[in-house]
Amino acid sequence: MLSFEQALEKLLAAAQPVEEIRSLPITAAAGRILAVSQQSTVAVPPLDNSAMDGYAVRVADITAAGVCLPVSQRIPAGTVGTTLQPGTAARIFTGAPVPAGADAVIMQECCEHGEVGNTSGVVINHVPHDGENIRRAGEDISVGAEILKAGVKLRPQEIALAASAGLPELPVYRRVRVGVFFTGDELVQPGEPLPPGAIYNSNRYALRALLEGMGCEVRDLGAVADTLEATRDALRRAAADNDLVLTSGGVSVGEEDHVKPAVEAEGQLDMWKIAIKPGKPLAFGEIRKADGKAWFLGLPGNPVAAFVTFLTMVRPFILRLQGAASVSPRVLNLPCASVWGRADGARLEFLRGWLNDDGAVELYKNQGSAVVTSLCWSDGLVLNPPGNTIAVGDTVRFVSFAELLS
Numbered sequence: 001m002l003s004f005e006q007a008l009e010k011l012l013a014a015a016q017p018v019e020e021i022r023s024l025p026i027t028a029a030a031g032r033i034l035a036v037s038q039q040s041t042v043a044v045p046p047l048d049n050s051a052m053d054g055y056a057v058r059v060a061d062i063t064a065a066g067v068c069l070p071v072s073q074r075i076p077a078g079t080v081g082t083t084l085q086p087g088t089a090a091r092i093f094t095g096a097p098v099p100a101g102a103d104a105v106i107m108q109e110c111c112e113h114g115e116v117g118n119t120s121g122v123v124i125n126h127v128p129h130d131g132e133n134i135r136r137a138g139e140d141i142s143v144g145a146e147i148l149k150a151g152v153k154l155r156p157q158e159i160a161l162a163a164s165a166g167l168p169e170l171p172v173y174r175r176v177r178v179g180v181f182f183t184g185d186e187l188v189q190p191g192e193p194l195p196p197g198a199i200y201n202s203n204r205y206a207l208r209a210l211l212e213g214m215g216c217e218v219r220d221l222g223a224v225a226d227t228l229e230a231t232r233d234a235l236r237r238a239a240a241d242n243d244l245v246l247t248s249g250g251v252s253v254g255e256e257d258h259v260k261p262a263v264e265a266e267g268q269l270d271m272w273k274i275a276i277k278p279g280k281p282l283a284f285g286e287i288r289k290a291d292g293k294a295w296f297l298g299l300p301g302n303p304v305a306a307f308v309t310f311l312t313m314v315r316p317f318i319l320r321l322q323g324a325a326s327v328s329p330r331v332l333n334l335p336c337a338s339v340w341g342r343a344d345g346a347r348l349e350f351l352r353g354w355l356n357d358d359g360a361v362e363l364y365k366n367q368g369s370a371v372v373t374s375l376c377w378s379d380g381l382v383l384n385p386p387g388n389t390i391a392v393g394d395t396v397r398f399v400s401f402a403e404l405l406s
Helices: 004-014 156-164 202-213 228-240 259-266 303-322 373-377
Strands: 021-025 054-057 067-075 089-092 104-107 111-116 119-124 146-148 169-173 177-183 217-224 244-248 267-273 281-289 292-299 332-335 348-355 361-363 380-384 395-400
Touching: 004 281, 004 303, 054 067, 054 119, 067 111, 089 119, 146 156, 177 202, 177 228, 202 217, 202 244, 202 303, 217 228, 228 244, 228 259, 228 281, 228 292, 244 303, 259 267, 259 281, 259 292, 267 292, 292 303, 303 348, 303 373, 303 380, 348 373, 348 395
Parallel strands: 067 089, 177 217, 177 244, 244 292
Antiparallel strands: 021 169, 054 089, 054 104, 067 119, 111 119, 267 281, 281 292, 332 395, 348 361, 348 380, 380 395
16 A cells, blocks of 8 residues: 555646636635735835824934924825924824834824914823834835745735735636546435435535635536446546546446546556555546546545545645645644544544644544544544554644645
């Protein structure tokens, strides 16, 4: 069997980002992968500005608390004031440019209304230091600084950063196109009557949701009859305008398992046994088409095995196709609040676990590869090494579903 690391390395070595790059308005770029690093053409902030509402002053004019200065001007955000004359203060608001000559801003809570002769003034009840409450020009971003690296997923944070640097649009990789279909005469769609011996096809809906959650364009060919010719036809149609063809089940060597010979007839296939649980079987190959090839991945049929294998193997493969620079989830070292004594001696186990109020991982009581309730109950997966038993208080490696589904 291949180790998990060996299998993942093989997958990632094969994957290359899609070639097409599109320039999108920043209003439409969230969730996409940036194709080209971006630099700022402006400083952020562009001018020294006030960090709060108050009064711009010269530090030299305030040697002790209680000094009263005439207010010479009012500077709201978006307005550039005149040079501050010695012995005066300027009423200023958050974000407004600090006038030339001023070297501190006193927040309004430290000031009160006053009079200087017949002129309205302000009493300063605080002795400032140089630069107090002033945000310096370029302190966030300098002109020419690289603000976004190629390969980053554009979250709302990155969109905000692009907007603050004045970038109206961003170059992103086009969406990865994935064709899916499902074989098995025993599979019935939810909402239909369930004949004896049949099961509802949960993998179809789980995989579609996972793919759409990653921002893929999904082409669902639905259920395919359990014949070699029908399976070959589905492969051709799925590969025609997609980057990846994804199926679950049907890649064994039984008389009713037609996916393996169909892929071999339409392209090439490598059957892997991976030392993971749940999972183990994974089919990886390619389907020939007129303009090249489409990748093929065949997942196990058991629903938990298909779900876990997607998150741990297919997800990083698709991320690489999308152009993502980082494809590895963050793994946390956490205490375990459960006992696990049924260690598999040969395979890395992905155990479903829940985080309790103490920040410890509790394991679901039934870790079977068909127990879908374990996925709903859990917060993520414990990566348990081969042959390892777990006692209460042991440290385990944990990756959250929030991380894997982001």
